[in-house]
Amino acid sequence: MYKKLAIQTIIYSIGFIFPRIINYAFLKFFTAFFKREEFSLYTDMYALSFMVIGFLSFGLENTYFRFLYKKNSNQEIVFSTGVIIQLLISSFFLIIFINLTRYLSSIAGYHNHPEYFIMFFLIIFFDTICVLPMAWLRANDKPFQYSIISIVNILIQSFLIIYLFINSNNTHGQKTCLFFIFKWVSSFTDKIGYIFFANMISSLGNLFLILPILLKKVTIRKFDKILAINMLNYGIPIMIGTIAFSINENLDKILIKRWVSDEINGSYSACYKIATFMSLYIRIFRLGIEPFFFKKSKDADAIYYYEEITYMFILFGLIFYVLVCGNINIFMKFLIDEKYHIANPIIPIIMMGNLFLGVYTNLSIFYKIIDKPIIGSYISLIGVLITFLFNSIFIFISDNSFMIPAWGTLTSYGSMLIVLYIWGKKQFFKFCNKKIRNIIMHFLFAIFIVFMIKKKLEFSLLLQLLYLIIVSFLEKKRFMNLIK
Template sequence: MNLYKKLAIQTILYSIGFIFPKIVNYVFLKFFTVFFKREEFSLYTDMYALSFIVIGFLSFGLENTYFRFLYKKNYNKEIVFSTVVIMQLLISSFFLIISINLINYLSFAAGYHNHPEYFLMFFLIIFFDTICIIPMAWLRVNDKPLQYSTINIINILIQSFIIIYLFFCYKNIYENKTLFFFIFKWVNSFTDKIGYIFFANMISSLGNFFLILPILLKKVTIKKFNRILAMNMFSYGIPIMLGTIAFSINENLDKILIKRYISDEINGSYSACYKIAAFMSLYLRIFKLGIEPFFFKKSKDSDAILYYEEITYIFILFGLIFYVLICGNINIFMKFLIDEKYHVAIPIIPIIMMGNLFLGVYTNLSIFYKIIDKPLIGTYISLIGVFITFLFNVIFFISNNSFMIPAWGTLTSYGSMLTVLYIWGKKNFFKFCYKKIRNIIIHFLFALFIVFIIKKEMKLSFLLQFLYLTIILFLEKKRLINLIK
């Protein structure tokens, strides 16, 4: 129980550092959807969609690689950390040099020939963010959730201040010609209001780098770089990198293609509603922050599989509760978080959320092939997901009349990945007992049934949610009590 208690406390602290920035981002989501036209919001989301794919490539799977090699007995922890940080720094620096030299070509190819400054700012954002990945992982490994959360909170506060200032506050000091005014004048000389957001992100990413710099200066030295270890890490990380890229494609291809082949207006609505559906990935990320290092630590123990199975079951249980509560109150969330002109894409939200829950279960189960040093399994499964994503988007462009098809593609892609992984794992590694599988299926069907009825009878939403929670509490009373203890 002490292990669970420590795990719960750490997860709560990580959650604060993760949830607070997300809350701030959702506050800005309301502001952006009110302030910007749908086609302008499409530009904003498109740049981030493109950058996520690039970050997936540059990360080279080194975060998971770091976790894995850290707990191998024949490697010194400081050597592992120095080696992986230097690898990440070299990869990121090479990317920055090449991309800046190709900036005009890349911005033209992506349809932003009038705004190459967008790409310059994003190149710097990507550079600093990728460098910070491993030091932030070091904080998680060394049980420093408070420091981790503090850095995240400072980061979002810097970004928020700059955005608010650039959009509003500069007017109050226009006549005084203060330093802040000249900063605004300089920013305004090379970009527009969409670019203000990217500029704020760039400065916050730079600030994040300076906050983790003491860790790098103290813990990383060239003498501790191990070339053989680096090659082993590289070999282990490439399949994970390919899987990460596949995930980025699954998450962002729809938005990239809708913008370029349908319209910015539709993409703006689709992207805004997609962010509401991303509440489920928020739950996944919070769970992952606290659980993933624990998974690797427990991999040495004889009872590791029992822990994995129980935690995965709990993840599914709370994920379905989260799903019902969000879908049951979707009108309230939409009213407060997104301007009404974006509501046309509301029907995608339950579909994308369930797809993200499938992804969360897949992520939990994927630990099994990582701890036996077979990340290539994840690459193959991810490629299956990418194929399905491409297939649905091709159908989408052939029919050319519904943005619902990419949403169903996301659900089908992640559902297929989970199914393939479960079939492989059941034969080769884990064996969930029949009772747990039966209960999981019942929970899924019950949650979907409740959401379906709520959609048909919104007036009964509160009553149905209460009924659902009461039944879940009755069915899982013993497990929930043990978890609380």
């Protein structure tokens, strides 16, 4: 079981990590090429779009996995019903929002760039349609196809960005088809818009790549109205949780841009991207483990596997946390331009917050498999309230310190994790006191090591090595079992 899970996770990791490596390479290029206020515009558009994507998702990815593995479920009917729901929602969104482009761009402060919003509406439309076909690949154990599509997608986007930026300084290029495309793109947008255009084309390319799945597996006659209602009832609470997550992740950047300055937001957003290294670890883990969680839910030993895998997730997450924070200066040097470094104190805080979120995501399996996703909605709303509280302090009381929103992210996700654990322990989790003590000890030890590294930077490598030796000794038996 572990062997197959590990192999699939590695393959998914390739398809997931390679595009992120490319994105981090572009992060260095963008932070060097753009002024901080220009980079702020770039990150702000993505922050705004994530809010919309959270709504449009309707929690259908998790819903698909849940209904797929229910007793007596028909896989083709579940898939067709989910895709048709998603297509109807996305099409309705596109028609309405395209007609409101100028109004919405003016409200957001982009009245000179309505084309940004048109491109993002199309990106969101294409991407949401692709969600369930990509989930179908995961559910049907096709990690190679999943990874190939992801890699092709990022290569298309990268090629277009490089080509458009190279030609931005070469207005008399050869009269090729690509050159005329560049001239056309330049006629309606600027260099920031080049990135959005490249993203839009790669998202369209992604849609073409998964089109065979849609044509082969989706038919209107397989649409089940009763199933559709049940899927929506199950998915809407998850959607609320997704929107809450989008608010927790993006409200700080949206407010810093509009309340402090684009320069500060540019620095904050760039350093925040370094902190999202932890999100990479979480996402890689989820790609391989989430379908397994739902498949295993029928077995008598399901709880044991959930707890053991969650324990290992925390253990490796903390090792990852210490290694990244211990070498943060190296990452900063290679990934973002020096003028953005003023916000680097947020990185350990945001990373730990993201680890809390990852543990929360693992533990949230309990309310999904008992068909009570509304529990997640309630807990997510608690997180949002805490986020609003910290950001209100940031706006009305503070001296505009960007550390307050960072601490808000950590507190929000930490509170959500504690509430979920207390709630789930009464109904689902069986973590023994020894495991809980070990988990708390590992968290405190990792935080202590990172604190010491920050105080004694010259001993960074020694402290990291000491941490790895001690953890390996304490968890020797568990590591040996994992290797076997």
